[in-house]
Amino acid sequence: MKSPPINRTLGRLLGAALGTGQAPASAPMSAPVALPTPAQVPAPRLAAARRRLKLWELPVRWHCPLIGTCLLPRDMRRLARQAGIDSAGMTEYELHTIVVSNCAERNALSERAQRLFDERYAADIQRFAKAHDDEAILALWRAAYDAGETAGALWAAWSHGATSEEAGARISGDIHMLSHQAGAGIRANLRQLDALRQENTRLRGELIALRNDAAQSRREKDRLLEETRRKLSNAECRAALLGVRELELADARQAAREYATVYDRAQMLAQRVETIEERNATNARRAERLAQELNETRDSLAAAETALELVLGMEEEGPGGCAGVSGSSGCGRACPAEVRLTNRCVLCIGGRANLVDGYRRLVEAQGGRFLHHDGGLEESLHRIDAAVATADAVICQSGCVSHAAYWRLKEACKKLDKPCVFVKSPGVGSFARGLAALADDGGAGSPKRTSLVSRLAN
Structure with a gap:
């Protein structure tokens, strides 16, 4: 008969403490054994007892969670x-029970x-290997728990x-x-979803009833109108x-007043419809808003990446890509690859923080x-004054700086x-065209200097 895992583990620890490497053959596991004190156990043996535990060596009550x-x-x-x-016909709960029960001992599944x-x-x-006591282990566990990363931390802590x-x-x-908290959250979400579904069904019923009432009112209006005309x-x-025209006209006026009453009721019902x-459309727009914001963010990121790839790709294109040097047939302006910046310093004022690496x-x-x-x-x-003095040329993102910075830079x-x-x-892309504009004006740090280059259109 095989000993339970906890007995085998206790036997190995006892054997290690006694220097034999295994449990004494003559001492049954159920008999009380006087364990040695920590002072009697050599340091290497104590260190071996602190190894990571196997799955089947953990307390059985921990296997389920x-x-x-x-x-x-x-x-x-x-x-x-x-x-x-064979788990083909098992439910998830039955499968969970089978796996948990097999973890109590060492076998193929465990x-x-x-x-x-x-x-x-x-x-x-x-x-977790860097922790050596309960305080350090619980600190690491609490950090993972607060971050919502409990699975790996749970295994690392318990083992x-x-x-x-x-x-x-x-x-x-x-x-x-x-x-418990996860189950309560799921139940609350399900209740909210069920309430929204019931509200939607009720509103649809009201809408159908109002449309039927409006259609009936229109039919009644047409009938009364035809009768009034007759x-x-x-x-x-x-x-x-x-x-006797006066008598008949009085009857007609009465019918006209009745028609006006029916018409007003029809207008009121139409407004309710x-x-x-509009309420249903508002609910639909509320559901689409987050998706639209996500798409806009993705589009903005894709546009920025496309502009960066386009500008950087222009540096590698030869005569077959762009028009070549300025003045030849083609676009007629200098490409960013033509800007001569060797050992020159370009100062960028403003701009978006996430695009600074691209500049x-x-x-x-x-x-x-x-x-x-x-x-x-x-x-x-x-x-700004010290930065301008250090640089050979300046590119200012005028839409991203304050008025004070703009005038200080200009001065x-x-x-x-x-x-x-x-x-x-x-x-x-605009930054790259700014570099090209500096090249057209004589290059950053060239002998030909102007106090200000004209504003670049974007």
Whole structure:
């Protein structure tokens, strides 16, 4: 008869403490054994006792939350199939029960689950390996718990050799309460969804009823209108023939008032229909808003990447790509690859923070040096004068700087006779065209200098 895993583990630890490497053959596991004190156990033996625990060596009560947290249903079915267990007709709960029961001892399924946990959560195991006591292990567990990354942290903490029973119980309590909170959240979402569905059904019913009432009112209006016209015709005929026009006209006026009443009711019902339809349209727009914002964000990112790839690709194109040098047949303007920036410093004022690396790549790809000032958002405006004095040329993102920074830069460029290009758009393509404009004006740092280059259209 095989000993339970916990007995085998206790036997190995006892054997290690006694220096034999195995449990004494003559001492039964059920008999009380006087364990040696930590002072009697050599240091290497104590260190070996703090190794990571195997899945089947963990307390049985931990297996259920561990399997439920760390394994998906498809993982459990794959492990069962690899271990020779037919799970085709099992529900997810039955499969969970089978896997949990097999983890109580070492077998084909528990060994495969052990390897799966070690491979999948290797990073978490390595992070927890630096902890050597309950306080450090619980600190790492709490950080992972707050971040919502509980699966790998749970396995790394419970299988850690230094995790005490008290620390394991605290982690078990956190997992237990987390399952309750998750279940409560799901139930609340289901209740809200059911309420919204009922509200939608009720509003649809009201809309159909209002449309039917409006259609019936229109039919009644048409009938009364036709009747009124007939009465008016008969009244005119009788007045002409019998001379009693006033009496018939009174009847016609009464019918007209009735028609006005029915018409007003029809208008009121039509307004209610429009209100209901507008409410439904508002609900639909609310559902589409997040998707539209996501698409707009993706489009903006794709546009920025496309502009960057287009500008950087122009540097590698030869005569077959763009028109070549300025003045030849083609676009007639200098491409960014023609800007001579070797050992020249280009200062960028303003621009978007997430595009600064793109500006830098354009300048450094052409042999230049890049400086940046955010235009007074966080950096001091007094640093603009020193930055302009250091640079050979300046490109200002005029749409992304304050008025004070704009006029301070303009005055500094005029005073120090530095070429400057003002661009309206903060895009990478506009920055590249600004470099081209500097080249058309004689190049950054060339003998031909102008106090200011005209504003570049974007």
